[in-house]
Amino acid sequence: xxxxxxxxxxFIIFTIIxxxxxxxxxxxxxxxxxxKQSAGSFIADKSGKEIAxxxxxxxxxxxxxxxxxxxxxxxxGYNSMASGGSNSGPTNPDYLKTxxxxxxxxxxxxxxxxxxxxLVQASASGLDPHISPESALLQVPRVAKVRGVSEDILIKxxxxxxxxxxxxxxxxxxxxxxxxxxxxxxxx
Amino acid sequence: MNPYEWLQTVIFFVVxxxxxxxxxxxxxxxxxxxxxxxxxxxxxxxxxxYRMSAVRPEDEMGWQxxxxxxxxxxxxxxxxxxxxxxxxxxxxLNPQKVPAFTWxxxxxxxxxxxxxxxxxxxxxxxxxxxxTQMVGLAVHNFVSAATxxxxxxxxxxxxVRRKTSLLGNFWVDMTRCTLYILLPISIIxxxxxxxxxxxxxxxxxxxxxxxxxxxxxxxxxxDKGAPLKDAADKPVVENVIVKDVTIPMxxxxxxxxxxELGTNGGGFFNANSAHPFENPTPLSNMLEILxxxxxxxxxxxxxxxxxxxxxxxxxxxxxxxxxxxxxxxVLQWAESSGNPLVAKLGVxxxxxxxxxxxxxxxxxxxxxxxxxxTSCGAVNxxxxxxxxxxxxxxxxxxxLGEIIxxxxxxxxxxxxxxxxxxxxxxxxxxxxxPEYLGKKIEVREMWxxxxxxxxxxxxVLILSGIAMITPQAVASMxxxxxxxxxxxxxxxxxxxxxxxSAFAGLNANVNFYNLFGSLAxxxxxxxxxxxxxAMAGSLAEKKYVPPSLGTLPTDKAPFAIWLTLVILIVGAxxxxxxxxxxxxxxxxxMLGGN
Numbered sequence: 001x002x003x004x005x006x007x008x009x010x011f012i013i014f015t016i017i018x019x020x021x022x023x024x025x026x027x028x029x030x031x032x033x034x035x036k037q038s039a040g041s042f043i044a045d046k047s048g049k050e051i052a053x054x055x056x057x058x059x060x061x062x063x064x065x066x067x068x069x070x071x072x073x074x075x076x077g078y079n080s081m082a083s084g085g086s087n088s089g090p091t092n093p094d095y096l097k098t099x100x101x102x103x104x105x106x107x108x109x110x111x112x113x114x115x116x117x118x119l120v121q122a123s124a125s126g127l128d129p130h131i132s133p134e135s136a137l138l139q140v141p142r143v144a145k146v147r148g149v150s151e152d153i154l155i156k157x158x159x160x161x162x163x164x165x166x167x168x169x170x171x172x173x174x175x176x177x178x179x180x181x182x183x184x185x186x187x188x
Numbered sequence: 189m190n191p192y193e194w195l196q197t198v199i200f201f202v203v204x205x206x207x208x209x210x211x212x213x214x215x216x217x218x219x220x221x222x223x224x225x226x227x228x229x230x231x232x233x234x235x236x237x238y239r240m241s242a243v244r245p246e247d248e249m250g251w252q253x254x255x256x257x258x259x260x261x262x263x264x265x266x267x268x269x270x271x272x273x274x275x276x277x278x279x280x281l282n283p284q285k286v287p288a289f290t291w292x293x294x295x296x297x298x299x300x301x302x303x304x305x306x307x308x309x310x311x312x313x314x315x316x317x318x319x320t321q322m323v324g325l326a327v328h329n330f331v332s333a334a335t336x337x338x339x340x341x342x343x344x345x346x347x348v349r350r351k352t353s354l355l356g357n358f359w360v361d362m363t364r365c366t367l368y369i370l371l372p373i374s375i376i377x378x379x380x381x382x383x384x385x386x387x388x389x390x391x392x393x394x395x396x397x398x399x400x401x402x403x404x405x406x407x408x409x410x411d412k413g414a415p416l417k418d419a420a421d422k423p424v425v426e427n428v429i430v431k432d433v434t435i436p437m438x439x440x441x442x443x444x445x446x447x448e449l450g451t452n453g454g455g456f457f458n459a460n461s462a463h464p465f466e467n468p469t470p471l472s473n474m475l476e477i478l479x480x481x482x483x484x485x486x487x488x489x490x491x492x493x494x495x496x497x498x499x500x501x502x503x504x505x506x507x508x509x510x511x512x513x514x515x516x517x518v519l520q521w522a523e524s525s526g527n528p529l530v531a532k533l534g535v536x537x538x539x540x541x542x543x544x545x546x547x548x549x550x551x552x553x554x555x556x557x558x559x560x561x562t563s564c565g566a567v568n569x570x571x572x573x574x575x576x577x578x579x580x581x582x583x584x585x586x587x588l589g590e591i592i593x594x595x596x597x598x599x600x601x602x603x604x605x606x607x608x609x610x611x612x613x614x615x616x617x618x619x620x621x622p623e624y625l626g627k628k629i630e631v632r633e634m635w636x637x638x639x640x641x642x643x644x645x646x647x648v649l650i651l652s653g654i655a656m657i658t659p660q661a662v663a664s665m666x667x668x669x670x671x672x673x674x675x676x677x678x679x680x681x682x683x684x685x686x687x688x689s690a691f692a693g694l695n696a697n698v699n700f701y702n703l704f705g706s707l708a709x710x711x712x713x714x715x716x717x718x719x720x721x722a723m724a725g726s727l728a729e730k731k732y733v734p735p736s737l738g739t740l741p742t743d744k745a746p747f748a749i750w751l752t753l754v755i756l757i758v759g760a761x762x763x764x765x766x767x768x769x770x771x772x773x774x775x776x777x778m779l780g781g782n
Contacts, residue, residue, distance in 0.1 A: 009241035019323035055464035076404035083459035085570035087693030089671035121541035124462035130545040171470025172548035
């Protein structure tokens with residue numbers, strides 16, 4: 001039982017190293033090199049007040065805004081205190097009904113043809129800030145009508161808000177819905 | 189797969205394979221006590237640590253003492269975290285004033301992190317303080333990973349050494365692993381993650397106004413907290429308008445790096461690596477997958493160096509890669525084909541339920557097979573929402589026993605047990621003496637290998653059986669029918685194999701899963717660990733048998749194919765009935781349109 005001392009002492013020593021010194025080093029380096037990212041990639045309004053994080057999506061349901069993906073986080077969509085997905089299985093009748101209702105809601109706004117999957121299936125994080133470019137373009141006629149602007153302007157705005165594949169080959173092209181809607185509100 | 193997905197996947201594996209040799213030989217130097225480029229900086233620290241903790245580095249241990257030290261250390265880890273979780277509300281760095289854990293949840297969580305499982309029955313952003321996450325959980329992420337690697341190294345020494353009972357010093361192996369390997373890589377990786385947008389701060393949670401307010405129906409509760417019902421037995425609700433949301437903060441990057449590198453997998457937030465603050469870009473995603481596979485992959489090379497034949501290591505890596513890439517292919521096919529029941533509603537036929545757009549299909553699926561082939565268990569997509577055949581891939585990777593890369597250390601030693609079984613069976617079939625790496629395989633080695641391989645499987649099947657007749661366990665299912673069985677099977681498999689991911693719809697924070705899960709994690713971690721050390725002890729005492737004409741070469745392609753078959757056959761024999769009742773029935777139901 002001479003190994004009890006090292007067991008307890010090493011636990012304490014490594015708690016200090018891994019739980020104290022290591023995060024302190026990382027925090028120091030992060031603040032020095034990437035102050036904006038380490039704080040949460042917030043954007044500020046004109047007065048300098050932080051109004052949103054570009055990484056965390058927000059709920060939109062008003063027809064004048066582009067809509068994000070459905071979200072299954074907590075009590076209401078895009079609740080950043082309860083991140084998570086629906087965890088619905090593929091044959092769950094409740095899930096299939098929910099997707100059917102979402103498809104109908106979109107078709108009621110004048111959408112025709114096959115609906116892009118990301119607009120009716122919920123994300124993993126519940127906070128997904130992005131939709132596919134197809135899903136954004138699909139919504140252009142509705143937003144244009146409500147806002148009374150030409151579709152061309154909105155198509156341009158969508159193109160501007162589209163992020164390409166990272167380094168040219170990683171991930172998928174995507175549109176940040178919050179950034180796009182904030183852009184629309186600014187020019188209005 | 190579109191051309192970009194092909195390119196991204198190919199480049200990923202090229203980068204991974206390019207890192208295997210440099211990291212693998214570096215680790216071999218570390219564990220053989222040789223000087224490395226980090227020695228000038230770390231050697232003095234190491235000496236101070238040994239002096240402070242009363243460790244005599246030259247004092248080598250036999251297998252019993254090595255195993256005893258592992259257990260003792262893990263016991264201290266468990267007690268430390270258990271107490272910390274029970275007293276969380278009294279400890280510092282708790283700006284959100286979160287309360288203490290219940291004892292059942294604390295028990296489950298403490299065992300979960302000590303065993304490198306990182307099963308999480310709590311919601312990180314609501315239930316854990318910064319102190320818990322950073323000091324309590326992060327330290328476990330390091331030392332439980334180092335424990336696994338140390339055991340693997342001791343097992344390799346069992347093959348290498350001759351006529352000795354000594355396997356090395358656990359305290360030294362664990363310390364050197366943490367200092368020379370885990371900490372430096374974590375610091376670099378965490379910095380890279382922050383550059384992509386992973387947060388690292390100690391701010392209070394931030395409240396921001398919503399651009400457009402939202403609303404929801406909130407169930408009204410009576411004085412006792414039970415939902416109120418009206419005359420028609422419908423829940424009474426009130427409509428609540430939400431004008432702003434709270435965004436959680438915290439030291440995420442430092443935990444994120446070691447969570448992947450140590451194949452731990454416990455997320456800072458509930459959504460784990462799907463959360464934009466844990467995994468903000470496609471590049472951070474690829475980096476995290478790389479971290480998951482890095483050490484288990486490189487350890488095969490370390491093994492090759494230490495046994496004096498690197499082809500032995502490449503052979504094991506080849507088997508792992510083959511199964512990993514095959515399951516990735518099936519998963520990618522299943523998810524891209526989509527769900528016919530959803531397609532019928534007029535939706536594009538791919539399954540993106542439970543996936544985030546930025547990762548894309550391939551980026552989500554690669555993460556899924558990496559995190560379940562290893563015992564990591566972090567997730568960037570929700571496995572519960574995968575198509576039935578898609579969901580069977582991560583489930584099967586877990587059920588195979590966490591050997592496809594596997595947990596850091598534990599993957600290698602479990603794979604070596606499979607190799608011994610393969611050598612033995614082929615020896616019987618072709619009438620050759622079963623030898624592996626110059627050591628004769630005898631009864632004791634076979635017993636221990638079988639213990640290593642079957643413990644988790646038997647635990648899963650027995651506990652799943654008990655779950656099916658326990659009302660509380662059944663009531664926790666979130667999806668009806670065959671999918672519910674998959675949820676329970678996945679949960680117990682995940683805990684018994686120390687993975688920690690979940691079909692997360694299952695409500696796991698109930699006594700059944702907290703307590704039986706704790707049992708499964710404990711058995712699944714320590715029985716194989718002690719068995720494999722016992723095997724190493726007996727191997728180390730044997731003399732070296734030089735290869736002769738009668739020796740089966742274990743570093744060539746035929747043996748790799750044979751080993752793959754043995755792995756698949758053992759897996760299929762153990763789990764086919766359970767899989768047939770879960771995912772396979774569900775797949776047929778889905779195709780049948782009911």
